Amino acid sequence: GIPTSSKKLPERYAKVEQVGSPMGPDLEIIRMLKPDVVLSTKTLEADLKAGFAGADLQADFLDFTSIDSMQTEISKLGKDFDRTEEATKLNEDLSTKINQVKKRVSKKKQPSVLILMGVPGSYLVVTENAYIGDLVKIAGGKNVITNQKVEYLASNTEYLQNANPDIILRAAHGMPAEVVKMFDEEFKTNDTWKHFDAVKNNRVYDLDENLFGMTASLNAPAALLEMEKMLYDN
Template sequence: MFLKRIKLPVIALAFLLALAGCGNSEPAAQGSEPTTTASASPASSSPESASPDTAAPAEQPRVVSTTVAITQMLDQLGVDLVGIPTSAKTLPERYDGITKVGNPMSPDMEIVKSLKPTDVLSVTTLQYELEPVFDAAKVEATFLDLTSLAKMQEAFTNLGEQFGKQAEAAEINAGYDKKLEEIRAAVEGKPSPTVLILLGVPGSYLVATEHSYIGDLVRLLGGVNIVQGEKVEFLASNTEYLQKSNPDVILRAAHGMPEEVVKMFDEDFKKNDIWKHFNAVKNGRVYDLPEELFGTTANIAADEALEALVPMLYP
């Protein structure tokens, strides 16, 4: 086998560095089934029991968001937070002055606990690494599934129900549905391109399947991922095997240190002679995806990402 499934904590940790910098995504070790339903509504503490004659006031949610993607989603819904991730990205103004709990791949458990949260939110792509950390600290966390646009919409719906923002969630999801419908209508009838998606961090890269977020966007627009029949988000790769598939388009997503990763891609494409045999390279259809739009998990820029993909897939 030239492509193999991976469950690599070392590579996972490297990819998770993207969270602190780009704040959207988080490829962690694959092949480990989550133990928490990713799109399930976050669990909040129940109000204290009241006497028959006196109704106790509902407990005000104290929500800690540990990733930028989730923080942006909660801002869209108008949900207040008591804790936010530490990130080089600019977070929504709503949360200026809110306590920072550390970067998404290694939140500070002492700070999290000190905030007395009712809800702590992370993502399923970090669950393999973080669930033992949360468990050891006796912090109950909910892991949202943001591996596709549809999963993010489901998460919006559940968060809306949890925090009384159903109307806001419905409006947000309707906007994504409308954008997708418009773009699909524009490309209807055009030949479906075959696509190779490379996800890179400094020093290495993986192949993204259609079960990854970027792979899902490509699929939604009619692109055909050259890797089929897998259940994981990312695979280790061999360029000789990939060349046999000879994709029409190569998409390169750089994370962690984008400029360094793009240079790594450029050098590899020049030094590794096999790349020149790819149709995508011959025809000038190799594209570097802007990190602000193409995170490793779904995020609120999904509509812009769909628009940006159209000229790459259908020039």
């Protein structure tokens, strides 16, 4: 089975049974399919683990909070499903593209970055422990939020103003058009934002949800290239 998604999935999955959204899978449909294992992401483990256990379904929660952890999971999946050679090749290709970006940015001045994750009606601050935070770090940016164990924090605009980042990145999770509109309204009506250097210098960027999701994916190299352009304004 595959998750129900508004995003375009590879054609080979066109006739595969849909099992509901990643955040709210239909356990009855999944049970009828009798899978050996259900694959989900670690970010959803707290919400889904009990439900899968109650439905007597074995679930593996994969850590896609960074490119490095995704590559570890790719290696594990290759071993589990007898695709070691394919997994190794995939990881080698990813590493080559990632290292090219690292090399280009290694001698550039590190910009300070604030990342906001918007959901309809509110927004959170993204730490370096989340996937987008990992992309910023790899691309040579310095997250103004440091020494945190969690992926997301509640926003405190006064504290953020004191951090005064060079760049503000605004990401959307679900309903991106509505979230961008919310961000625009927040930045227009909350006077605090106009004091940020990033706002004064027009260094506020909205991230494309198709490239910059909540978890790592195989389009990470393309996301890194876009991140590099934004961080160094090129």
